[in-house]
Amino acid sequence: MNVRQLWKGAVLAALMLGLAMAQGGKLEIFSWWTTGGEAAGLVKLFELYKQQHPGVEIVNAAVAGGAGSNAKAVLKTRMIGGDPPDAFQVHMGHELTDTWVVTGFMAPLDDIFKQNGWEEVYPKGVLELLKWNGHYWSVPVNIHRANVLWYNKAIFDKYGLTPPTSYDDFFAAAEKLKKAGIVPLALGDNGIWASTHVFETVLIGTLGPDGYKGLWTGATDWNGAGVRKALETFAKMLDYVNSDHAARSWDQANDLIVQGKAAMFIHGDWANGDFMAKKFDDYGWAPAPGNGDVYDALSDSFGMPAKAPHPQEARWWLELVGSKAGQEAFNPLKGSICARTDCDPSLFNPYLQWAMKQWKTNEIVPSLAHGAAAKESWVAAINDVMTLFVTRRNVEQAQKMLVQACADAGVCSH
Numbered sequence: 001m002n003v004r005q006l007w008k009g010a011v012l013a014a015l016m017l018g019l020a021m022a023q024g025g026k027l028e029i030f031s032w033w034t035t036g037g038e039a040a041g042l043v044k045l046f047e048l049y050k051q052q053h054p055g056v057e058i059v060n061a062a063v064a065g066g067a068g069s070n071a072k073a074v075l076k077t078r079m080i081g082g083d084p085p086d087a088f089q090v091h092m093g094h095e096l097t098d099t100w101v102v103t104g105f106m107a108p109l110d111d112i113f114k115q116n117g118w119e120e121v122y123p124k125g126v127l128e129l130l131k132w133n134g135h136y137w138s139v140p141v142n143i144h145r146a147n148v149l150w151y152n153k154a155i156f157d158k159y160g161l162t163p164p165t166s167y168d169d170f171f172a173a174a175e176k177l178k179k180a181g182i183v184p185l186a187l188g189d190n191g192i193w194a195s196t197h198v199f200e201t202v203l204i205g206t207l208g209p210d211g212y213k214g215l216w217t218g219a220t221d222w223n224g225a226g227v228r229k230a231l232e233t234f235a236k237m238l239d240y241v242n243s244d245h246a247a248r249s250w251d252q253a254n255d256l257i258v259q260g261k262a263a264m265f266i267h268g269d270w271a272n273g274d275f276m277a278k279k280f281d282d283y284g285w286a287p288a289p290g291n292g293d294v295y296d297a298l299s300d301s302f303g304m305p306a307k308a309p310h311p312q313e314a315r316w317w318l319e320l321v322g323s324k325a326g327q328e329a330f331n332p333l334k335g336s337i338c339a340r341t342d343c344d345p346s347l348f349n350p351y352l353q354w355a356m357k358q359w360k361t362n363e364i365v366p367s368l369a370h371g372a373a374a375k376e377s378w379v380a381a382i383n384d385v386m387t388l389f390v391t392r393r394n395v396e397q398a399q400k401m402l403v404q405a406c407a408d409a410g411v412c413s414h
């Protein structure tokens, strides 16, 4: 290359940069990703976006609080008040559809799906869940697994334990640990969803995948022996959690595993992202007790409000989160697998490689605590039941309230 060509190249590059800067623009992204792996993944997406659109100012409008416990309320106020962000994090399934789509707040995204060929790269089941009234309404960036039992390996080795596959095994291990002065099960339910989350895995482990799925259609009786048994089991589990659980967030509960103070944590695989961010790798994983071969799934997706102030910038964002490059950069940090089917497994850690295989072979059920199984008002009602239950442990009262919640949701007739 001679000097003239070099000069020409430099001028061209400067012009392109100038053009991009001149694009100007703004992008406001709303989520609840503020902790270790969550924030790391989000920042990575922002970096990629900046490379593609250097002139756009990105506003990170994240609201702290696991599972969107605070963010969802803020989002509602903003959307109803006519002040929507450009794109927001929303769980695929009922949370997206029942809260935002049927109410007319979202922009349809069919052309983005078409132009990017996404119908070829997302699994069929995912595409079906995204569709309502024949249109696509959000772009999934990942798949999370909710029903994982995480454990501190050093503690398990020291006490000769293996991951419990049944509740009997779980309680035997928990008793041993408790006697040794170790917290058997970490819990951080200052956002009550974390208790709902554990309870959801107990429902799956007790009713089996079909029985659990039937809870959301009315096919399984909320008043039956299965739900009662699950409540009894969960009540017993609460005998083995850290006494300060109500003061801890989910990631502070995960700290107990990192610090070797607690042995087990039944939680979603964002805990894996949190371990990575905290540079802790002495952990193991297994399906939660009774949850073998079942993938309790949820997906974080991004949707665009119909009244997004910067629709072009929002479209670029959606294209990025749905792209191979975006998902391959985000998910290894976030602790989730790609929603797309074509990501390179070698970019992911051993846990995530395991999860990818399970995703293909397991029976998939929708997560309750994370918006996939039931509409938000129903999830909120179950969260209220859990708030009472973790302090009172009154099985009969909780079951009555759960029966009522199903009726109020319009799914059960009694």
Ligand code: GAL
Pocket (backbone or CB within 6 Å): 032, 033, 038, 065, 066, 067, 068, 144, 250, 268, 270, 298, 299, 300, 370
């Ligand atoms: C879930 C969400 C995950 C993770 C978790 C804890 O609802 O899908 O991405 O952030 O909450 O905040």
